[in-house]
Amino acid sequence: MKDLFFVLLIFVRVIASTSSCDSKTLTFNVVSYGATGNGHTDDTQAFVKAWKDVCGATRNNAKLLIPNNKIFLLQPLSFKGPCNPATIEVLLEGTVIAPESVGVWKFLDERRKWMEFSDICGLVIKGGGQIDGQGAAWWNSVDVSNRPTALHFHNCKDVTLSSIHHKNSPRNHISIDTCNSLEISQIHIIAPEESPNTDGIDISGSSNIFIHSSTIQTGDDCIAINSGTSLVNISDIFCGPGHGISIGSLGRNGEDARVEEIYVRNCTFTGTSNGVRVKTWRGGEGYARKIRFEDIKVVGVKQPVIINQDYSVDMESERSAVKISEVSYRNVKGTCSSDSAVELSCDPNVGCSEIVMDDISISKEDGSVANASCTAAQGTCSHCNPIVPCLSTFKPL
Ligand SMILES: *[C@@H]1O[C@H](CO)[C@@H](O)[C@H](O)[C@H]1NC(C)=O
Ligand SMILES: *[C@@H]1O[C@H](CO)[C@@H](O)[C@H](O)[C@H]1NC(C)=O
Numbered sequence: 015m016k017d018l019f020f021v022l023l024i025f026v027r028v029i030a031s032t033s034s035c036d037s038k039t040l041t042f043n044v045v046s047y048g049a050t051g052n053g054h055t056d057d058t059q060a061f062v063k064a065w066k067d068v069c070g071a072t073r074n075n076a077k078l079l080i081p082n083n084k085i086f087l088l089q090p091l092s093f094k095g096p097c098n099p100a101t102i103e104v105l106l107e108g109t110v111i112a113p114e115s116v117g118v119w120k121f122l123d124e125r126r127k128w129m130e131f132s133d134i135c136g137l138v139i140k141g142g143g144q145i146d147g148q149g150a151a152w153w154n155s156v157d158v159s160n161r162p163t164a165l166h167f168h169n170c171k172d173v174t175l176s177s178i179h180h181k182n183s184p185r186n187h188i189s190i191d192t193c194n195s196l197e198i199s200q201i202h203i204i205a206p207e208e209s210p211n212t213d214g215i216d217i218s219g220s221s222n223i224f225i226h227s228s229t230i231q232t233g234d235d236c237i238a239i240n241s242g243t244s245l246v247n248i249s250d251i252f253c254g255p256g257h258g259i260s261i262g263s264l265g266r267n268g269e270d271a272r273v274e275e276i277y278v279r280n281c282t283f284t285g286t287s288n289g290v291r292v293k294t295w296r297g298g299e300g301y302a303r304k305i306r307f308e309d310i311k312v313v314g315v316k317q318p319v320i321i322n323q324d325y326s327v328d329m330e331s332e333r334s335a336v337k338i339s340e341v342s343y344r345n346v347k348g349t350c351s352s353d354s355a356v357e358l359s360c361d362p363n364v365g366c367s368e369i370v371m372d373d374i375s376i377s378k379e380d381g382s383v384a385n386a387s388c389t390a391a392q393g394t395c396s397h398c399n400p401i402v403p404c405l406s407t408f409k410p411l
């Protein structure tokens with residue numbers, strides 16, 4: 015009995031000491047690793063060394079501190095896991111900038127990412143700092159396929175990214191690939207309206223994504239959802255200028271694309287070329303389904319509601335297409351800058367099914383009636399202004 019008590023006592027002590035030790039966050043400041051933060055000296059190696067220690071820390075929580083009032087010039091770098099701590103916090107208080115001219119970039123591999131986080135479970139990035147991709151040198155001089163993505167997440171789980179300013183990526187600002195459980199909020203992404211391919215956030219092959227309370231103003235899609243993605247919620251987003259929020263393009267080059275359970279709510283589009291769009295390529299396979307757009311405000315948007323299932327009436331052409339079904343639009347209101355408030359262009363051989371529109375009111379900016387066009391879409395429309403011709407009008411019993 016006495017022995018047992020003694021063993022228990024030791025056991026309790028061990029637990030108590032490890033937990034009190036683990037609960038203390040270890041902080042690794044990049045400046046302690048030799049980063050100058052003067053905006054001119056290459057600070058990449060200091061970040062690489064600091065990350066090695068953060069990732070290897072034998073604690074539950076470790077923090078990488080990128081301090082305030084400093085500008086860190088960084089070459090492409092990889093923050094790779096798996097890491098020891100259950101949660102790693104990257105506290106970005108200062109600014110990180112990419113090299114200014116194209117020729118001096120030193121890529122890690124042919125995939126061309128600037129900052130890549132991969133194979134990490136439990137990552138928090140926040141701090142009110144800024145990411146500047148210095149994209150201007152790339153936009154009109156290098157082919158898009160050779161331009162780098164600024165911030166890339168690959169094979170990560172339980173990630174939150176918040177309170178960050180992110181500007182002028184050479185290509186898309188944030189790409190998320192093969193991740194599960196990721197939340198983005200309180201971010202501001204900005205690049206000139208005429209900067210090419212500067213998507214805000216691109217998602218592919220990922221699930222359980224929540225993007226909210228943010229402003230995205232770029233030269234391409236504010237958010238694009240691509241193949242292999244499901245369970246995405248997007249809410250409280252200001253989008254524009256830009257190309258809107260897009261499912262796709264899906265099915266390019268015969269791709270078997272699968273996207274489902276997407277919920278876009280309470281978003282405002284100002285001066286964008288599209289509002290909410292579903293776009294697929296002819297010859298693709300798979301589906302885009304269970305997609306909800308709710309409480310959408312459009313202000314001077316060229317094409318507020320658009321489904322484009324790229325098709326050809328040419329009988330010789332490919333018959334396959336990505337199936338589009340169960341897409342609903344509720345409470346979509348505002349103005350369009352073209353004649354077209356709603357365009358549902360579906361493949362006559364495949365069609366779009368179970369399209370539900372309810373409480374739609376979009377007029378031209380001068381207040382006159384806008385147009386809705388429709389090919390091979392099946393579904394219902396209630397309280398729709400303009401009326402969408404191929405959807406049946408819902409008549410209450
Ligand atoms: C998305 O919203 C639905 C309905 O509000 C909720 O049940 C679900 O947990 C949310 N998912 C994410 C990933 O935010
Ligand atoms: C809609 O979004 C705006 C802007 O982010 C926010 O202020 C408002 O609370 C949101 N409304 C609802 C009902 O979620």
Ligand SMILES: *[C@@H]1O[C@H](CO)[C@@H](O)[C@H](O)[C@H]1NC(C)=O
Pocket residue numbers: 353385386387388
């Ligand atoms: C409106 O849409 C219909 C059907 O697609 C089309 O025939 C017509 O030309 C459009 N009108 C305008 C003003 O764009």
